[in-house]
Amino acid sequence: MTYLGIDIGTSGVKALLLDRDGKPIGEATAKAVEPVRPHPGWSEQNPADWWNATLEAADKLARAHPAEMAAVRGIGLSGHMHGATLLDKNDQVLRPCILWNDGRSAAECTEMEAALPSLRDIAGNIAMPGFTAPKIAWVRKHEPEIYAKIAKVLLPKAYVRLLLTGEHVEEMSDAAGTLWLDVARRDWSDDLLRVTGLDRSHMPRLVEGSAPSAALKREFVDRWGMSGEVIVAGGAGDNAAAACGIGAIQPGEGFVSLGTSGVLFVSNDRFRPNTRGAVHAFCHAVPRTWHQMGVILSATDSLNWLARITGQDPAKLAGAAEAQFEGPGEEIFLPYLSGERTPHNNAGARGSFVGLSHSTDTAKLAQAVMEGVAFAFRDCKRVLNDAGTDLGRLIAVGGGSKSELWLKLIATNLDTEIAITDEGDFGGALGVARLGLCAAEGADPTEIMQNPAIRRVITPDASLADAYSRQYERYRALYPAIEEARR
Known part of the structure; x- marks a missing residue:
């Protein structure tokens, strides 16, 4: 028996095959046409791009691993x-x-909260x-013929x-990000x-992520x-x-994700919202x-932005910052290049460098950028x-x-240990392949969703704690x- 995980991103699709013991067998990727920005703050993509990339990735797996694909029982x-x-x-x-990073519907957000x-x-x-719902409010107002x-x-x-x-079905974690779900219920x-x-009537049927949603077409x-x-499982939103x-x-289990965006994620046994702090509380x-x-x-x-404007490689910038690192410097960076969600909920916020001097070089700028992101995670905590x-x-x-x-x-700013896993893929495709296994076999998620082997642990640096508290x-x-000066 094997299980297939398909992770649909804006830049492409990854497909991963998993055996019954949870061991990855093979993987394939396919690129999608990049999103477009017809106007400042907009971000759109043709859904056909995800579909074509999904077919391409699955076709590649079928050619490379025909026997294992023949044994797939859950997706x-x-x-x-x-x-x-x-x-x-x-x-x-x-x-x-x-798309998720489209900011056109700020006015509709205010109107929705006033209406309810x-x-x-x-x-x-x-x-x-x-979120999804304000986007529909925008379409209702600006594209009534589409609405x-x-x-x-x-x-x-x-x-x-x-x-x-052939079925309209969604699961709880993704549905919670629409702003149409009663998340507690x-x-x-x-x-x-x-x-x-x-x-x-406009919504898909709801299932749990580890439950069957429908059967794959013949x-x-x-x-x-x-x-x-x-069997196709309910699956999961990317995080x-x-x-x-x-x-x-x-x-209490969670992760810190240093991707294009950043996420501080923690699992809960009950619904714990904090809307004042712009925390996302999802199923x-x-x-x-x-x-x-x-x-x-x-x-x-x-x-990546700093690397682009300085004509350098991001990894080399990070390496230069590490080579000269002695603790917090004078430079401070606010990482609000695309606005910010937690804790400010301000799509119009913008990034800033403060404390620049004649001694500031690209390595110090890179350090300030890395520190600014660490401080943003500290805000989240x-x-x-x-x-x-x-x-x-x-x-x-x-x-x-x-x-x-x-x-x-x-780790130092969160005062929390951060674990680095052994080499391997522990991303979304693996997670939903596990959900496919649960759905097809009726397996208990707590038995299937095991933690990966840990290679090493980064501990907080106590000698830097006070200095970073002051810098924070x-x-x-x-x-x-x-923000006051920008008004």
């Missing part, structure tokens, strides 16, 4: 969250998908432009599921839907050389999928479990603590976790001062 799907894929009554796409004062209590989250034709609104992976199975909210003029069973019924990949499903991908996230929008993207959540040891994931200095800065207070004071 799990992961995808980038919040994207608004609008379908008509014939399941035809009405317009390009409005209990919105935050029900959804467990602030209305933010990244009038909407029969279903699907998230990206649910659209791929529709083409694979794990069900659609009629009140939240009504704010955008929709009802349950044409794909045949195309990939499979046999018998192949919940990553948590399943590293086994973070028990209370997890396994039953009776929730999770919280502090989200920063420009993590490695900040270092602060508001998670305000919600009554304590963090245990975190596992590092994402491309930025290759920098030991960056992990040291984050300067960092915190800069945001309101700079």
Whole structure:
């Protein structure tokens, strides 16, 4: 028996085969056409790009591992969250998908919260432009001819599921990011839907991430050389999928993700919102479990930006910063290049360098960028603590976790150990392959979602704690001062 995980990203799709013992057998990737930005702050993508990349990745696996693909019994799907894929009554796409990092609907967020004062209590989250519902409110106002034709609104992976199975189905972790879910009750909210003029008929059926959602269509069973019924699990949104990949499903377990954006993720045994701190409180991908996230929008993207404008390689910049590191310097960086979610909920926030001098060089700028991202994670921990959540040891994931200095800065500022796993893939594709196994075999997620082997642990540097606490207070004071000056 084997199990297939398909992770749908904006830049491409990854497919991973897993055996019954949880060992990866093979993987394949396919690129998607990059998102487009028709106007400043907009971000859109053609859903056909995800579908074509999904077929390409699965086809590659079938050619490279025909016997293992023939033995597939369960499939799990992961995808980038919040994207608004609008379908008509014939399941035809009405317009390009409005993606998670699209900021056009800030006014609609304010209008939604005014129309339903209990919105935050029900959804467990602030209305933010990244979520799905405000995007529909924007379409209702600015593209009424499109809005009038909407029969279903699907998230990206649910659209791929529709083409694979013919069924409209979504699971709890992704649905929680729409702003239409009653997150405590794990069900659609009629009140939240009504704010955008929709009802349950516009929504897919809900299942748990580890439960069966539908069966794979016969044409794909045949195309990939499979046999018998192949179950497609509910799956997970990208961050919940990553948590399943590293086994973070028990209370207090979590990870710090240093990707394009940054995520501080912790699993909970109950619903624990903190909307004042712009914490995301979502359902997890396994039953009776929730999770919280502090989200920063420009993590490695900040270092990539610095590399781009200085004409250097990001890894070399990080290495230069590590080579000259002696503790916090004069330079401070606010990593708000794309606005910020946690804790400020300000799509209009902008990045800043402060404390530059004649002695500032690119290595010091790189250090300041890495410290600024670490401080942003410290902001996230602060508001998670305000919600009554304590963090245990975190596992590092994402491309930025290759920098030991960056992990040291984050561990010191969070006062939390950060574990580095043995070499291997513990991302979304692995997590949802595990969910596919659970759905197909009826397996207990707590037995399947095991933690990976740990290679080493980065501990907080006590000798730097006081210096970074003082620097963090300067960092915190800069945001309101700079925002006031920009008005």
